[in-house]
Amino acid sequence: MVNRLILGDNLEILKMMTSESVDLIYLDPPFFSNRNYEVIWGDAGEVRSFQDRWAGGIDHYIAWLKERVIEMHRVLKSTGSIFLHCDWHADAYIRVEILDKIFGMNHLINQFVWKRSSNRSSISKAARKNYDTVFFYSKSGQYTFNLHFMELSKASKDLYKNEDEKGYYQTVPLLVSGKRNGETGMTWKGIDPNKQGKEGMHWITTPDKLDEYEKEGLVYFPKNGTTPRLKYYLEQSPGAPLSEIWDDIRLVQGKEVIGYPTQKPFALLERIIKCASNEGDIVLDPFMGGGTTLAVADKLDRKWIGIDQSVQAVKVTELRLNQQTDLFTSLYANSYTLQLHKYDYDTLRDRDAFEFENWIVGQFGGTANIRQRGDLGLDGRMPDNTPVQVKHSENIGRNVVDNFKSAIERYDKKLFEKNIAAGTPAGYIIAFSFGRGAVQEVARLKNQENIIIELVPVDTIIPVSKKPTIRIEVNELSREASGIREIEFIASAQSKAGIEFYSWDFEYNAEKGFRASVIIDKEGRQRAKLKAGQHNIAVKVVDNDGLESIEVIKLKVNGTVERE
Numbered sequence: 001m002v003n004r005l006i007l008g009d010n011l012e013i014l015k016m017m018t019s020e021s022v023d024l025i026y027l028d029p030p031f032f033s034n035r036n037y038e039v040i041w042g043d044a045g046e047v048r049s050f051q052d053r054w055a056g057g058i059d060h061y062i063a064w065l066k067e068r069v070i071e072m073h074r075v076l077k078s079t080g081s082i083f084l085h086c087d088w089h090a091d092a093y094i095r096v097e098i099l100d101k102i103f104g105m106n107h108l109i110n111q112f113v114w115k116r117s118s119n120r121s122s123i124s125k126a127a128r129k130n131y132d133t134v135f136f137y138s139k140s141g142q143y144t145f146n147l148h149f150m151e152l153s154k155a156s157k158d159l160y161k162n163e164d165e166k167g168y169y170q171t172v173p174l175l176v177s178g179k180r181n182g183e184t185g186m187t188w189k190g191i192d193p194n195k196q197g198k199e200g201m202h203w204i205t206t207p208d209k210l211d212e213y214e215k216e217g218l219v220y221f222p223k224n225g226t227t228p229r230l231k232y233y234l235e236q237s238p239g240a241p242l243s244e245i246w247d248d249i250r251l252v253q254g255k256e257v258i259g260y261p262t263q264k265p266f267a268l269l270e271r272i273i274k275c276a277s278n279e280g281d282i283v284l285d286p287f288m289g290g291g292t293t294l295a296v297a298d299k300l301d302r303k304w305i306g307i308d309q310s311v312q313a314v315k316v317t318e319l320r321l322n323q324q325t326d327l328f329t330s331l332y333a334n335s336y337t338l339q340l341h342k343y344d345y346d347t348l349r350d351r352d353a354f355e356f357e358n359w360i361v362g363q364f365g366g367t368a369n370i371r372q373r374g375d376l377g378l379d380g381r382m383p384d385n386t387p388v389q390v391k392h393s394e395n396i397g398r399n400v401v402d403n404f405k406s407a408i409e410r411y412d413k414k415l416f417e418k419n420i421a422a423g424t425p426a427g428y429i430i431a432f433s434f435g436r437g438a439v440q441e442v443a444r445l446k447n448q449e450n451i452i453i454e455l456v457p458v459d460t461i462i463p464v465s466k467k468p469t470i471r472i473e474v475n476e477l478s479r480e481a482s483g484i485r486e487i488e489f490i491a492s493a494q495s496k497a498g499i500e501f502y503s504w505d506f507e508y509n510a511e512k513g514f515r516a517s518v519i520i521d522k523e524g525r526q527r528a529k530l531k532a533g534q535h536n537i538a539v540k541v542v543d544n545d546g547l548e549s550i551e552v553i554k555l556k557v558n559g560t561v562e563r564e
């Protein structure tokens, strides 16, 4: 499965990605602005990245970004392209020092200017800075570009100044220069095109077709008797072919607003992704933020990979993907994998045992056995063939060790004896935890029979943590005459890693899943006005490792407020 949401420093993640595997990269890295507002999420991952970039001036920033763009260039397919979004703080340096050097000057396709329509900056002694730059480079000269049309400017719309029952139109010539002998050179309405002007003219189509145009009322006959023209309606116009100045995309607004300052508009990403990729292509955003690129890619049936160093960014993106239906009425989100720094203990325990065994053997560096007769219940082997057994449970007892010992002895006696002679492990048992009996038996085998069986707890192979726990207090604040109650909800959660944020769904429906009404709430306090009836309110808590829990409160509001 390609769709992936990954928590981590993009440099490390990119280094693990396969070369030439991505069709399009859009990146909106933190700008070089030395402002605290650059820190948008405020969690440990992001602050670390901020300090990283700020260890020293523009040279340091460019070096920081450049090593990442080198990896992006590597993971792009030869037909792929990159869109790098930046602004005046560093755009010149980025073009010359990074993109021209890595992609080559000749692979700059376009330098787009996104004129942000709203203008919040207030520089009094100079003109306002109100645009961002988006560089478009291809990896080779071969790249995808689907022509896109922008809305017509006011000046262009004004050209459609005539009006009839079909709408506004302008007229375009029916006769164009160049002599022709065929049908388009024939006389129509008594006008011989070859006798028009020095070089002669011809009709844009055949006389039959011109008759049809006339019947449909599409021919305009000027009152002064000059040559008839064709009516071209505003509605027929696809718009203006894409140019490098984008002044028709407004800042994020309305329902689209998630509530963090650098969120880019859906329409901006829609334009980029439509232009530079096709359905089924893989789109990567290594500075994903709140996931605009992923949301658009998903909607447009592209596959996607998003990386961010902030837990909050990853979780907000996840929430956003899962609730897109409410925002843009489309099918979201295609299934995806979420990669955090820690694995959730409960999820691992709930996983199908066979699937878990195969997966953990791989994580341990071995190869899982495709179950066949004759493998004696062993689950895999290491590269040197030493057997591995996995128990998808806790507190493994002595009998497991004894059974394993006889199985490995029977399975490959030569290998078993070789390991004993070399003093190397004769086998590994992986489990969530081991009981005293198992530990003692392993020690006995080693001391008395020179057989080394290693007991491997799962959390020594992969980092495992427990989900946060959560408690909710419900207080009735007031009651209106209409029966509406104002209710306060106070969530308090515990996690070793620390709590990152809470999200609320005030119309929770288990079938639809969690759809946040409030995406980010740092305090865990909300108020809601509830009518009489049954209400299901869900609160999600996310900790600093990205692990989460959901608690659903069922409230019956009637004469009283009752919590089930």
Ligand SMILES: C[S@@+](CC[C@H](N)C(=O)[O-])C[C@H]1O[C@@H](n2cnc3c(N)ncnc32)[C@H](O)[C@@H]1O
Residues within 6 Å of the ligand: 008, 009, 010, 011, 028, 029, 030, 031, 041, 046, 049, 050, 262, 263, 264, 265, 286, 287, 288, 289, 290, 291, 292, 293, 307, 308, 309, 310, 313
């Ligand atoms: C300007 S925001 C991106 C906003 C995004 N385009 C959107 O529309 O939501 C930049 C993001 O880069 C992330 N970031 C910064 N340094 C990073 C790094 N080294 N690896 C991964 N993500 C990083 C930040 O956490 C932040 O979410």
